[in-house]
Every structure is written in C-alpha cells, then in structure tokens.
Amino acid sequence: MTKRALFWTATFCLLVGAFGVAGCSDSNSGEKPDGGMNGGCDITATDTMSLEQAFADVKSNQTICIEPGTYTPSRQLGVASATGVTVMGTDPDREKVVLDFDGVSGKGIFITANDFTLKNVWIKNTSDNGVEAKNQKSHFDNIKVSWDRGPDTMNGRYGIYPTHCSETIVENSEVTDASDAGLYVGQCTKAIIRNNKVHTNVAGIEVENSVDADVYGNEVFDNAGGILALLESGLDLTKNENVLFRDNNVHDNNHVNFAHAGSTVSNVPSGTGIMVLGSNKVEIRGNTVKNNNTAGVLVVGANVFGLLDILTGSAPPPQTDIDPFSRNVYIHGNTWMDNGTSPDFLIKQLAAPNTTTADVLWGGILPYAPNADSDIGYGDLLTGAYADSSRFDPNDDQMFCLGDPASGSRTYMDLRIPCLNPQDILPTAPPPVTPVGIDCTTRIVTTPEPARTCATPPTVPEQTFDQSNG
Amino acid sequence: MRRTVPILALSSAMLLLFGCGASSPSSSVTPAPEGAAYATLAEWHFFKDAPNQVPEDGVVPYDVNARLFTDYALKHRFIYLPPGKKIGYEPDEVWDFPVGTIVIKTFAYPDNVSGPPKTALGERLIETRLFIHESDGWKPYTYQWNDAQTEAKRLDVGDTVPVSWVDKDGQTRSIQYEIPSQQQCFECHGGGTTTRLLGPRTGELNRDWDYGAGPENQIDHIASLGWLDKTPPPADQRITYPEPFNRSDAPGGPAPLAERARAYVQANCAHCHSPNGNVNYKKLYLDWDSTAVAPTAADGLSLGVCKHPTSGGCGGLQYDLVPGDAEESILVCRISAVSPPAPAADMMPPLGRTIEDKEGVALVSEWIDSMAPSMCGGR
Numbered sequence: 001m002t003k004r005a006l007f008w009t010a011t012f013c014l015l016v017g018a019f020g021v022a023g024c025s026d027s028n029s030g031e032k033p034d035g036g037m038n039g040g041c042d043i044t045a046t047d048t049m050s051l052e053q054a055f056a057d058v059k060s061n062q063t064i065c066i067e068p069g070t071y072t073p074s075r076q077l078g079v080a081s082a083t084g085v086t087v088m089g090t091d092p093d094r095e096k097v098v099l100d101f102d103g104v105s106g107k108g109i110f111i112t113a114n115d116f117t118l119k120n121v122w123i124k125n126t127s128d129n130g131v132e133a134k135n136q137k138s139h140f141d142n143i144k145v146s147w148d149r150g151p152d153t154m155n156g157r158y159g160i161y162p163t164h165c166s167e168t169i170v171e172n173s174e175v176t177d178a179s180d181a182g183l184y185v186g187q188c189t190k191a192i193i194r195n196n197k198v199h200t201n202v203a204g205i206e207v208e209n210s211v212d213a214d215v216y217g218n219e220v221f222d223n224a225g226g227i228l229a230l231l232e233s234g235l236d237l238t239k240n241e242n243v244l245f246r247d248n249n250v251h252d253n254n255h256v257n258f259a260h261a262g263s264t265v266s267n268v269p270s271g272t273g274i275m276v277l278g279s280n281k282v283e284i285r286g287n288t289v290k291n292n293n294t295a296g297v298l299v300v301g302a303n304v305f306g307l308l309d310i311l312t313g314s315a316p317p318p319q320t321d322i323d324p325f326s327r328n329v330y331i332h333g334n335t336w337m338d339n340g341t342s343p344d345f346l347i348k349q350l351a352a353p354n355t356t357t358a359d360v361l362w363g364g365i366l367p368y369a370p371n372a373d374s375d376i377g378y379g380d381l382l383t384g385a386y387a388d389s390s391r392f393d394p395n396d397d398q399m400f401c402l403g404d405p406a407s408g409s410r411t412y413m414d415l416r417i418p419c420l421n422p423q424d425i426l427p428t429a430p431p432p433v434t435p436v437g438i439d440c441t442t443r444i445v446t447t448p449e450p451a452r453t454c455a456t457p458p459t460v461p462e463q464t465f466d467q468s469n470g
Numbered sequence: 471m472r473r474t475v476p477i478l479a480l481s482s483a484m485l486l487l488f489g490c491g492a493s494s495p496s497s498s499v500t501p502a503p504e505g506a507a508y509a510t511l512a513e514w515h516f517f518k519d520a521p522n523q524v525p526e527d528g529v530v531p532y533d534v535n536a537r538l539f540t541d542y543a544l545k546h547r548f549i550y551l552p553p554g555k556k557i558g559y560e561p562d563e564v565w566d567f568p569v570g571t572i573v574i575k576t577f578a579y580p581d582n583v584s585g586p587p588k589t590a591l592g593e594r595l596i597e598t599r600l601f602i603h604e605s606d607g608w609k610p611y612t613y614q615w616n617d618a619q620t621e622a623k624r625l626d627v628g629d630t631v632p633v634s635w636v637d638k639d640g641q642t643r644s645i646q647y648e649i650p651s652q653q654q655c656f657e658c659h660g661g662g663t664t665t666r667l668l669g670p671r672t673g674e675l676n677r678d679w680d681y682g683a684g685p686e687n688q689i690d691h692i693a694s695l696g697w698l699d700k701t702p703p704p705a706d707q708r709i710t711y712p713e714p715f716n717r718s719d720a721p722g723g724p725a726p727l728a729e730r731a732r733a734y735v736q737a738n739c740a741h742c743h744s745p746n747g748n749v750n751y752k753k754l755y756l757d758w759d760s761t762a763v764a765p766t767a768a769d770g771l772s773l774g775v776c777k778h779p780t781s782g783g784c785g786g787l788q789y790d791l792v793p794g795d796a797e798e799s800i801l802v803c804r805i806s807a808v809s810p811p812a813p814a815a816d817m818m819p820p821l822g823r824t825i826e827d828k829e830g831v832a833l834v835s836e837w838i839d840s841m842a843p844s845m846c847g848g849r
Contacts, residue, residue: 053627
C-alpha cells in the first residue's frame with residue numbers, strides 16, 4: 001500500500017471507527033501476507049463493476065486486490081500504461097477468485113505494461129487467449145486458466161501467452177482445455193516456466209522462437225503434445241535457442257488433437273511427449289517420460305509440417321528466414337516408460353513396417369529447404385534420394401547427442417522419410433520410388449545402445465533471474 | 471462529400487433555428503489539466519452545439535479517405551490544436567501533433583427507427599472519444615451520450631449499447647454496440663510510450679471538406695490556419711489514399727481496384743498488421759507501403775501471400791492470401807467471420823466489429839480474385 005493510501009485508510013478508520021464501519025479491520029488495511037513489496041491493496045475489487053473500474057484507475061506500482069467471488073467482466077481487461085502493477089486474488093485458493101469471460105469477445109487480460117504480476121485468480125471461458133502479455137518482466141503465479149466446456153476447438157487458443165517478452169516467470173499455475181498451447185512462451189528472451197500443471201490442451205507447454213527458456217518441475221499430461229520447442233518461419237525472432245526441459249513429469253499425452261485446422265499445432269501428432277522442431281541447443285534431462293503413445297521425444301526439422309504440402313504439390317515457399325534444422329539436441333538422464341506403443345497415423349506411416357515407435361524418435365528434415373545441409377538433411381520423399389545413410393549418429397554433438405538414460409529401457413528410432421510410400425498418407429500422392437542408399441527394413445534400435453561418447457555435450461544453462469515486484 | 475454536405479447544411483439550419491443551443495453556450499475550448507479529464511463532455515467546450523456536432527471556432531472538422539469500419543457507425547472527426555502550436559507535417563506518416571492536441575471522434579447511427587429524430591442532425595450519438603496528447607503520450611477518454619442526447623459523461627470501463635437503425639437498403643439492423651474501455655483503446659493505439667494516433671496522415675486527409683464556403687482541400691485549409699510547420703506540396707503531389715468504395719464519381723474516374731482495396735486494409739488492418747503495429751512479429755503487413763509490393767510468393771510474406779498462419783488460421787485454410795482465390799484466403803475468412811458460429815477469436819479486426827462489413831469483404835475478395843492465380847509455392 002502506498003503511503004498516501006495508508007494515510008487515508010488510517011484517517012478514515014480513525015474518523016469512523018467509533019461507529020463500527022466495516023472494512024477497517026487489519027485484514028483489509030494491512031499488508032497482504034504474500035504480497036511482497038507492494039502487497040498492500042491500493043484498490044480492492046469486490047464486484048464486477050469495481051473490478052473493471054480498478055483496471056481503469058490503476059496507476060504505476062499499485063496493487064489491485066480481488067476479493068473472493070465470481071466476476072463477469074463484459075469486456076477484455078488490460079494494463080497498458082501503468083508499470084509495476086500487481087493484480088491478485090486475496091485468497092490464496094485461486095479457485096475462489098473467478099474471472100469468467102463467457103460470451104466476451106477478445107482476450108481475458110491483455111498486458112502491455114512492464115513489471116506486471118498476476119496471482120491467485122482463475123480465468124475462465126475466454127474466447128481468445130486467457131492472459132496475454134507483450135512486455136518485460138511478467139510474473140504469473142498461482143493462476144488457473146480453463147474453459148467450462150472442456151477441450152474444444154471453440155475455446156481460446158492460448159491459456160497463458162507471454163509474447164515478445166523478456167524475463168517472464170510462470171509458476172505454480174494450471175492451464176487446461178486451450179485449443180492451441182496451454183502455456184506458451186513466444187519470441188521471448190529469458191523465461192522460467194516451473195511447477196505448473198498443464199493438461200488437456202492441444203499443446204501443453206510451448207516454447208517458440210525464444211532464447212533462454214528454462215522449463216522445469218511441471219506436470220504435463222493428457223495433451224495432444226506435452227512440451228514443445230518449436231521454430232516457426234515468418235516471425236520476428238528467427239531462432240529458438242537455449243531451451244532446457246528438465247525434471248518435468250510428461251505422461252499420457254494422448255489427447256486427440258482439437259486444434260484449429262491449418263494452425264501450426266494442428267500438425268502435432270497426438271501421443272507426443274516432448275517435441276523438438278527446428279530448434280538449436282535443446283537439453284532434455286531429468287524428466288520422467290511415460291505413456292506417450294506416439295513417442296516420448298520427437299525430434300524433427302521445422303519443415304516436417306510441410307509434408308502434406310509436398311504430397312499435394314502445394315509446398316509452401318522456402319523458409320529463407322530460419323535455419324529449419326534441429327541442432328544440438330542433448331537428451332540424457334531421463335526416465336522412460338511405455339512410449340511409442342500406438343503411434344499417430346502420420347508417424348505410423350513414417351515408421352512402417354514397424355507398428356510401434358520408440359522413446360526417442362529422430363526424423364531429420366525434408367530436403368527442399370534452400371540451405372539444405374546434406375549432413376542433416378534427410379532425404380527426398382519424392383525421389384528417394386538419401387543424403388547419407390550413415391548420418392544418423394546419436395553421438396554427433398552438432399545434431400543429436402543421446403546421453404545415458406537415468407533408468408528404464410530406452411529405445412530410439414530413425415524415421416527414414418524416403419522409405420515412406422507417399423500414397424499411404426495421401427492416396428493421390430505420387431507413387432513411391434526406390435530409396436537410394438538407405439535400409440528401410442531396420443529402423444529401430446533398441447537398448448543396449450552404443451556407448452555414449454558425445455565429445456562436447458551441448459548443455460543449456462539454467463535460468464536464475466528473479467522478479468523484484470512479485 | 472455527398473453525405474457530409476447535407477449534414478453541415480442541416481447543422482447550419484439548426485443553428486439558425488435555435489441559436490447557440492440550449493445546453494452549451496458559445497465558448498472557447500477549455501482543456502482539462504493533464505490526467506484529469508472532465509466528467510462531462512460539455513466541460514471541454516468543444517462544441518457550439520454538441521448534439522448536432524457543430525464545433526466551436528478553432529475546433530476543425532475533418533474526414534478521412536479510407537474509414538475504419540465500426541459496425542456501420544457514422545463518425546464525426548475534429549482536431550483541437552492548442553493556441554500558437556504547430557503540427558509537424560509528414561508526407562507519408564501520421565502527422566506529428568504537439569502536446570496539447572486533442573483529436574475528437576463521435577460515433578453515431580441514423581436516428582430513424584422509431585419516431586422523429588431527436589436532433590436536426592438526425593443521428594443518435596453513442597459516444598465521443600477524445601485522444602489527448604499529454605506530455606507523456608496520447609491518452610484516450612470516452613464520453614457516453616445519454617438517450618435524450620443532452621449530455622455525454624465520461625466512461626472508463628466501456629459499455630454495451632443496443633442500437634437499431636434502418637440502413638441504406640431499408641433494412642432494420644440491430645446490434646450490441648461496444649463502447650471500448652480505456653484499456654481496450656490501447657490495443658489498437660499501442661501501449662506505454664508507443665501510444666499513437668492512427669488516422670490523421672496525409673494519405674487519409676488529402677481530400678475536400680466544406681468549411682462553409684464550398685469544398686476545400688482539408689490540408690490546404692489546415693495550412694491556411696497557420697497550423698503546419700512547413701508548406702505542404704500542392705494537393706495533387708501528395709500521397710492520397712483512394713476512397714475504397716468510390717467506384718465511379720472520383721475526379722478522373724475511380725481508382726484501380728487494387729488501390730482501393732489497399733486503402734481499405736490500410737485503414738482497417740494496418741494499425742496492428744504493419745512493421746510498427748502491435749502484431750508486427752507475425753509479419754503479416756497490410757499497410758499502404760507494404761501492400762504496394764507486388765503480390766507474389768517470391769516477394770515474401772508482407773501481404774500474407776502464400777504465408778502459413780502461425781497461431782491463427784481460419785476455417786481450416788492453409789494460407790493468409792492465395793492470389794486469385796479469395797475463398798481460400800484466411801484474410802477473407804477472418805474479416806467475414808462473425809461469432810457465433812465462428813470462434814470469436816477468428817474475427818478481424820478483434821475490436822469494433824460485431825457484424826460483417828459486407829462491402830469491405832466484397833472489395834477485398836474482388837481484389838484477391840483479380841490477382842494472377844498462384845498455387846502458393848510448388849516445387
């Protein structure tokens with residue numbers, strides 16, 4: 001609470017205290033127990049009207065407190081010009097402070113001002129993203145985002161959506177039912193995503209075109225894809241780099257993919273635990289990866305999503321703005337169990353003649369990228385040409401370093417795309433050709449694997465920054 | 471111009487009949503201290519006759535060539551410049567207005583559904599928005615008109631107003647008009663230090679207005695007031711956006727289809743979809759300069775030609791813009807989407823539109839269909 005607010009509260013209470021006016025008790029005028037530096041309440045919302053007015057009135061470095069209850073804003077809320085704002089439910093049980101945006105067009109809360117904190121609230125039923133922040137230093141703590149109708153394409157696309165951000169922390173939160181990614185970090189530098197529960201979304205956690213992301217301690221389950229590192233063409237930040245996935249529990253990500261047709265995540269195969277697509281320096285360690293039906297970890301190039309375009313003869317323009325290869329992917333020290341037992345249709349076709357896949361699935365990329373690298377480019381589906389059949393080397397630090405597992409009987413598989421019969425995927429596709437220089441009969445390698453000899457394992461630093469206003 | 475002249479004529483008639491009006495005596499503009507906008511619109515003294523939108527001396531009305539669609543609302547636009555200040559004239563950007571400038575915009579509908587109109591103007595005023603250049607940036611304020619049209623009160627949190635009117639085809643239209651909250655204003659006008667004005671730029675302003683002595687070029691008029699810091703080039707040498715729906719009666723004939731469509735997307739999309747817009751990171755650029763790029767896939771992604779959507783998408787379509795095929799273009803899907811049945815998040819623009827701009831959709835569709843067909847890539 002600011003000094004001035006304290007003064008007026010005290011004066012008010014002094015003047016009227018003798019008459020027993022409610023609202024002057026310690027619990028309303030004192031510091032909130034977990035509010036930090038600005039933990040006092042400069043503005044307190046008790047109903048929808050006062051909540052909307054609070055967002056209109058809030059000044060820099062003030063705290064909006066929201067009393068327990070259900071609030072039904074009639075339009076998107078936002079903080080655009082006031083910096084250092086904290087919005088927090090006064091009850092640490094986030095499910096008691098409900099912001100229900102059912103029927104409201106737009107996002108739930110849209111933040112463009114820096115140093116923003118949101119905690120202890122449950123945001124529901126937004127038609128667009130639940131919370132979007134395009135700023136520096138956002139802190140989301142103990143919030144929940146969900147949709148009452150359950151997983152549905154009509155739901156908002158993202159639950160928590162920091163974008164074009166830096167030094168963002170999302171922790172202790174729960175996101176479910178988002179029709180794109182539940183918890184997304186895109187075009188950001190420095191992000192910490194920790195101790196969240198992310199389930200029943202199309203993508204659980206997605207780190208896209210970002211640098212220095214540390215994702216740990218999360219439980220991620222029942223999504224179509226659990227945790228994703230994605231590089232997308234056509235965006236401002238043209239790399240996805242230094243991404244660390246550690247100590248997460250990634251299990252049972254077998255939900256049907258209910259994304260909007262045509263969107264990037266609509267291509268994510270259901271049953272994928274962790275997916276790396278076109279990223280550089282991704283370390284995956286200490287995770288428990290279990291019961292993901294398509295694959296525990298799927299590593300592919302950024303243009304693998306163009307597969308259907310190639311088959312239909314309408315390939316997208318070359319991706320000249322990004323390096324589409326996945327490079328320096330280091331997978332080690334994880335616990336594996338029962339992955340790849342029932343792969344999604346597309347992966348199943350790629351894996352044929354096998355009917356199951358593996359804990360770790362490596363897919364290379366398609367070769368038409370203009371800067372195709374014959375070392376890593378993986379062959380041409382339509383000509384059968386294969387750059388170098390010896391190139392799948394799990395000990396090549398520059399592409400894919402497969403370190404020791406922590407426990408479990410890990411398997412890995414090399415998806416040899418030229419071995420695919422295109423017509424298995426699309427009946428009107430060109431006929432198959434005989435692959436050159438590639439053995440299509442043995443695709444899977446099971447444990448025990450070769451000794452791990454990565455010369456310089458591409459480790460990724462943990463993020464240690466913290467927020468001052470949270 | 472065909473519409474604005476009668477409005478002014480009506481307003482003048484109103485003045486003759488009722489003099490200075492009952493509620494707001496003639497007075498010079500009285501700006502509020504920064505950060506302390508008045509509770510009522512009348513306190514600013516922008517209007518001699520606010521219900522009929524007759525401005526005070528020194529409050530200059532203007533129109534734009536390509537208008538932002540806001541559920542078919544009619545709009546009245548004015549600029550107030552503090553005494554002695556100058557506007558930085560920009561040949562192809564939004565003008566550089568000095569601190570103290572107030573841009574005023576009233577949103578209204580024809581008052582033609584039940585009973586005689588309440589005002590000579592014949593419009594039901596819904597809200598008057600102020601965009602004020604304070605010393606730390608542009609600040610938005612909105613005043614909501616009462617049903618009696620006698621007063622407009624400041625409203626920071628937004629409101630939903632049922633509105634009905636009879637449109638030009640004789641159809642009665644009913645909508646839930648959305649007055650944005652102060653925070654929502656920032657979604658289009660930017661946030662923090664990047665808050666910005668959108669409309670008043672040379673390409674939009676280079677057109678005629680009747681200030682009482684017949685049609686006169688707006689920029690010439692503003693220059694004649696001594697408001698500009700430099701002498702602009704002659705009117706025919708300035709960038710001019712064509713009127714998107716003017717097919718026949720522009721001097722020298724209508725502008726080419728592509729230019730009219732580009733003016734439309736500039737006015738309706740480019741505030742976010744441009745190199746300096748809020749979603750510039752999606753690299754779908756629809757501003758006047760970017761749309762001048764020949765629409766081929768080889769020329770890159772600026773127009774969304776053969777560009778895959780990122781998070782967005784619409785109707786399961788693959789590309790933002792497929793030359794020669796409007797129906798396959800996400801751009802058309804997005805600007806025609808209405809929720810329900812479409813997901814609300816599909817609707818573009820995301821604010822200020824609850825119904826379809828049929829003429830706008832037809833224009834953009836015609837434009838895309840007229841482009842040389844492309845399969846979008848191919849090997």
